[in-house]
Amino acid sequence: MADVAVAHGQGEHPETTTGLPHTKLAMWLFLASECLLFGALISTYVLYRGRSVEGPFPHDVFDIPYTSVSAFVLLASSLTMVLALSAAQEGDKGRTRLWLLATAVLGMVFVGGQVYEFTVFYNEGLKLSTNLFGTTFYVLTGFHGVHVTVGILMLLSLVGLSYAERLPADPSFPIEMVGLYWHFVDIVWIVIFTVVYLVPTPNPGAPGA
């Protein structure tokens, strides 16, 4: 009985009931909670699809090949994220930094692409307040973009901490946690990209429903 009491010191994970680290459980719970956040945002978009009373409508502004490329970039970053974790587990510090940085750069390309896309749409007359499409589109994709940005900050922090030698000797655990978040954000984009860009908006411009 004595052994179970206070076995942990610095650096180790304290014993837990399920055997999983607290942080991993918390991250899963947080991501489950995030599902509801994006669920509500996507539901709003779907409910309001095709209900704008004035243009521009989705088919007026969307450049699907362009967004497909940026979606591909984001999905590719999930691969580099996995490679970073794998390198960390093998104890290869150099490649860990490289793949973490690659993931962050791919993320920045995606966010940069989103900023560029927003600018183009804005110049074509689609503002946040133009119509219901602008309202729902910018808020949904913008919320996702903010999530990607937070992920990039975490990735860059990992790289910085790695160079400052502030990460634990085996850095795979924090990398795995940031990876969970990063993969979640990618998966959400698959849903958003499909619902917003790929599924054609029915009867654009029909007033009311």
Place this chain on the structure above:
Amino acid sequence: MATVTTTTRRREGILRRPTATTGFTSWFTTIDHKKIGILYGATAFVFFLVGGLEALLIRVQLAEPNGTLLNPAQYNQIFTMHGITMIFLFVMPMAAAFFNYFIPLMIGARDVAFPRLNAYSYWVFLLGGLFLYSSFFLGGAPNCGWFCYAPNSTTDPSIGPSFYAIGLIITGIASTAGAVNLAVTVINLRAPGMSLFRLPVFVWMGLVVQLLLAFSLPIITVALFQLLFDREFGTHFYDPTAGGDPVLWQQLFWLFGHPEVYVLILPAFGIFSEVLPVFSRKPLFGYQFVVFSGIAIGFIGFGVWAHHMFAVGLGPVANTAFGITTAIIAIPTGVKIFNWMGTMHRGDIRFTTAMLFTIGGIAMFVIGGLSGVTHAIVPSDYQQTDTYYIVAHFHYVIFGGGVFAFFSALFYWWPKVFGRTLSERLGIAEFVLMLIGFNLTFGPMHILGLEGMIRRTYTYPDSLGLTMWNQVATVGAFLIALSILVFIVNLVVTYVKPRPSAAEVADPWDARTLEWLTTSPPPVYNFEEIPTVHALDEFWHRKYVEDERTGRLVPAQAGAAEAHDDGHAGGHAIHMPSPSFWPLVAALGMPLIGYGVLFSWWLVGLGVIVALTGFYGWALEPSVAED
């Protein structure tokens, strides 16, 4: 001997690592779940008094026909802030106070899973509450009701609804962080042998509440952002002229709002389930039924939201479906009531203040539950919706159930937390006053509602014949205020008296659960040795054994309980996490961002910098200061 390592000096970035675990400043840096629990409780109680004063203003305004104490604009702000305060700044944080303090103690843990996140939750909650109240000085408080229906809220020219949206987003962040933290604590930090079905019911209800929060708060967060964007950035979410639909606000709000109702009441169910067995000297009747009913309430709670919207015109199919689910949710609630009655049946009941508040609370909750079933029936609800009948209903549930339960818990656990026992004589006086005052206030509201007095009205003409019952309600409200005053006197009297000995407060009620295994108040590390749990009501089973011949309970052999613990007390250094400034710094960013959205974008930038500084300082600082 066990030693506690919490105080070491080390320079960490720009702020010196705080080391004090006592004294005034330690309250700003503490990450001890017990101190944070006390902070939550004290803050919630202050907000309770403020919300209560607002209630008195409402009752004075309505005491006479054509009241003139408040003008309509002021009245709207006061009743809105009363609702927001009582729900988000009193009942939720008060429940968080008890969960924070007692979940780790009841599951045999030294702290919560993330002590600094816990401090962050508290500071964000406090700053969110202050943010909401600062609106009175910055252009007007929210005036749209606690549900802030669109399009009234989106088109209102005052600044109030914007304060509402940002304030609730901030307190929602606090609750989400707290929910994740406490849920992980219950799942992952249980003492050896503490299987899920040995958890006290209070802990179970805590877990269900945290999961309800984690899955309902994101929905209201989205709705609040949409409301805020409609008001501040010209979007059209709830603008019918652009194709938007104000009913969407109601759907999202109540999709959060109904689980929220169970967030408010399940802690009370947990408290009832702890207090009744102790003062009936019997195990809880049908423990598993009570637990599964709580879980069922949690699940079904997500499927009843549209019963708040019967009069909106969703159509007969939706109304029927939600009427049925609402009637169904009464079943697990009823199961619990019968289990509590079964617990008291043939028990050796002691009518202490805690027990009286529990029995009174259950009785009041039953009244509220029954009036609730009457508006599960759609045609009946058409008559009752937006009348004082609804006001009567939810006060019987939330005040009758929730507030009575909190006072029960305060009297039951006060010796544990502060090492002093509150006066029973004054406690019983408070209970009697509150019971009478409560029923005088809210009982007549059933009649007023059925007579057609509408909710949220700032006055009424004499010719409607509503005057008499309104006056009764106002008298009742002042009786409630008097009962709270008796409680405050009780606090003072208790502190003037000399401190009782440790033995007197170690186990004053002959309790059953693990929190009473340690000293009162508990040491910072809670238990010298983490106990190993062998049974439900572990502490009780350590004190009493069943005599095999007679079948009666006899005290266990002296020292039997201690033998479990004292054998291995030597040799361990208990490393508790060290105090930290960073949660407070990170939390300070939130209201800055909030004010920034309303007044100046520079403040948003400042807020983001402050928050990021806090988060980075937090992430870079080791949880236990190094030697």
